Amino acid sequence: MGVLLQWMLSDGSKKRKHSVNTAVIVINSVYSNDCLDFFNQKHMSAFSNAMQQLDSAAKKLGLDAVVVKKLKEPNYVHEFEIPMAMDDGSQKTFKGYRVQCSNARGPYKGGIRFHSQVDLDEVSALAFWMAIKTAVVNIPMGGGKGGVSINPKELSQSELEKLSRGWVQKMAQHIGPNIDVPAPDVNTNPQIMDWMVDEYEKITGDTTRATFTGKSLEHGGSEGRGTATGQGGFYVLEELVRALGMHTDGTTVVIQGFGNAGYHFGVLARVAGYRIVGVSDSKGGIYDPNGLDPEAVMKTKQEKGSVINYESGIKLTNKEILEQECDVLVPAALENQITAENATNIKAKIVLELANGPTTPEADVILWSKKIYVAPDVLTNAGGVTVSYFEWDQNLKNEHWSESEVFAKLEPIMKDAFKAVWDAHKQHTVDLRTAALMVAVQRIVDAMK
Numbered sequence: 218m219g220v221l222l223q224w225m226l227s228d229g230s231k232k233r234k235h236s237v238n239t240a241v242i243v244i245n246s247v248y249s250n251d252c253l254d255f256f257n258q259k260h261m262s263a264f265s266n267a268m269q270q271l272d273s274a275a276k277k278l279g280l281d282a283v284v285v286k287k288l289k290e291p292n293y294v295h296e297f298e299i300p301m302a303m304d305d306g307s308q309k310t311f312k313g314y315r316v317q318c319s320n321a322r323g324p325y326k327g328g329i330r331f332h333s334q335v336d337l338d339e340v341s342a343l344a345f346w347m348a349i350k351t352a353v354v355n356i357p358m359g360g361g362k363g364g365v366s367i368n369p370k371e372l373s374q375s376e377l378e379k380l381s382r383g384w385v386q387k388m389a390q391h392i393g394p395n396i397d398v399p400a401p402d403v404n405t406n407p408q409i410m411d412w413m414v415d416e417y418e419k420i421t422g423d424t425t426r427a428t429f430t431g432k433s434l435e436h437g438g439s440e441g442r443g444t445a446t447g448q449g450g451f452y453v454l455e456e457l458v459r460a461l462g463m464h465t466d467g468t469t470v471v472i473q474g475f476g477n478a479g480y481h482f483g484v485l486a487r488v489a490g491y492r493i494v495g496v497s498d499s500k501g502g503i504y505d506p507n508g509l510d511p512e513a514v515m516k517t518k519q520e521k522g523s524v525i526n527y528e529s530g531i532k533l534t535n536k537e538i539l540e541q542e543c544d545v546l547v548p549a550a551l552e553n554q555i556t557a558e559n560a561t562n563i564k565a566k567i568v569l570e571l572a573n574g575p576t577t578p579e580a581d582v583i584l585w586s587k588k589i590y591v592a593p594d595v596l597t598n599a600g601g602v603t604v605s606y607f608e609w610d611q612n613l614k615n616e617h618w619s620e621s622e623v624f625a626k627l628e629p630i631m632k633d634a635f636k637a638v639w640d641a642h643k644q645h646t647v648d649l650r651t652a653a654l655m656v657a658v659q660r661i662v663d664a665m666k
């Protein structure tokens with residue numbers, strides 16, 4: 218599989234001049250599936266998956282080819298080196314990125330990911346999905362994404378801080394409250410956002426703190442931001458379960474990926490009466506048809522390093538956990554987990570995507586042919602960016618809302634978004650992802666006009 222992309226590149230030179238040049242990047246991916254960790258399926262191009270999704274929606278909407286081309290090209294791609302002095306005195310350089318996909322509906326918005334898998338293909342796909350996501354929930358923001366290709370677990374705290382500040386030094390002139398508002402993503406957190414906003418303030422003098430969201434409460438963060446992605450996903454589940462005439466009580470749930478979003482979602486679902494029968498993290502998973510207590514499993518993960526050390530349940534790989542008996546399967550880890558190879562083995566009635574891009578277009582077709590409903594990432598995990606938007610708004614107005622105020626504002630946004638997607642699904646007889654893309658793309662195109 219190979220993808221040819223043509224970008225406008227803005228350089229990250231020390232002169233801080235916004236020089237723009239054109240480059241052609243070829244991403245080639247030849248692979249052997251056997252040698253890959255299931256969480257790290259780099260052989261599939263996330264960007265090409267995203268573009269296939271766009272093509273399906275654009276076809277249904279009857280969009281002009283020129284408009285589709287415009288939607289496919291990010292406005293700016295920033296690729297830069299972050300030089301760093303390591304604790305042992307050595308010098309290293311890490312590759313940083315920010316893709317600013319679309320600002321037709323508002324400032325670019327989206328997280329920064331620290332992961333060894335980060336590359337231009339992945340960041341570009343994630344930036345596109347952010348533009349779609351903010352449009353699905355109808356908040357006045359665009360889409361962007363950033364990252365650094367690094368395994369942050371190999372860094373000390375002081376190295377992590379230097380890296381975070383280094384990213385901002387390279388990007389400071391290209392971001393800002395009304396330009397581009399980054400946030401946390403995989404392996405980044407409120408502490409990292411605090412360092413970043415501090416560095417931004419030092420460089421620019423801006424004291425609004427509205428250039429980054431997902432900050433700690435002490436540094437201008439919003440109540441509810443930490444649990445927002447899980448909370449938003451839970452609202453979507455409740456709406457979908459109701460729309461499909463299913464019941465809450467005893468409905469079984471498997472969660473692949475037990476990070477912030479997966480964990481908070483699991484706690485909410487269990488309280489509401491769902492039975493969590495399986496969870497996994499990067500080391501593997503556990504499955505117990507009698508039900509698991511997410512809080513107890515999290516305690517084990519924190520104390521013993523992984524959910525696999527939990528006392529009950531059978532141990533499974535991340536591949537196996539996806540194929541277990543359950544009503545709701547929640548991929549909450551990384552991209553490309555449900556593929557043409559395993560989609561036929563999925564037994565769930567609902568796939569609720571808390572991760573970005575966990576299902577490939579080929580798998581989507583298989584799941585839909587089996588009448589499995591996929592609640593797409595761009596709807597299901599949009600609670601995070603919605604509360605980020607609330608945080609930005611609070612910072613700009615110098616306000617601080619209570620958690621109940623935040624969730625009282627989040628709930629109708631998520632429910633309206635679900636309704637728009639569900640209505641489009643019914644009206645056009647398409648799966649929920651195509652419906653979500655249709656709703657979002659139409660809104661972006663209207664704004665572009």
Ligand code: GLU
Nearest residue numbers: 327328400401402602605
């Ligand atoms: N990283 C999150 C996402 O993928 C949140 C982005 C944000 O808050 O801007 O949606």
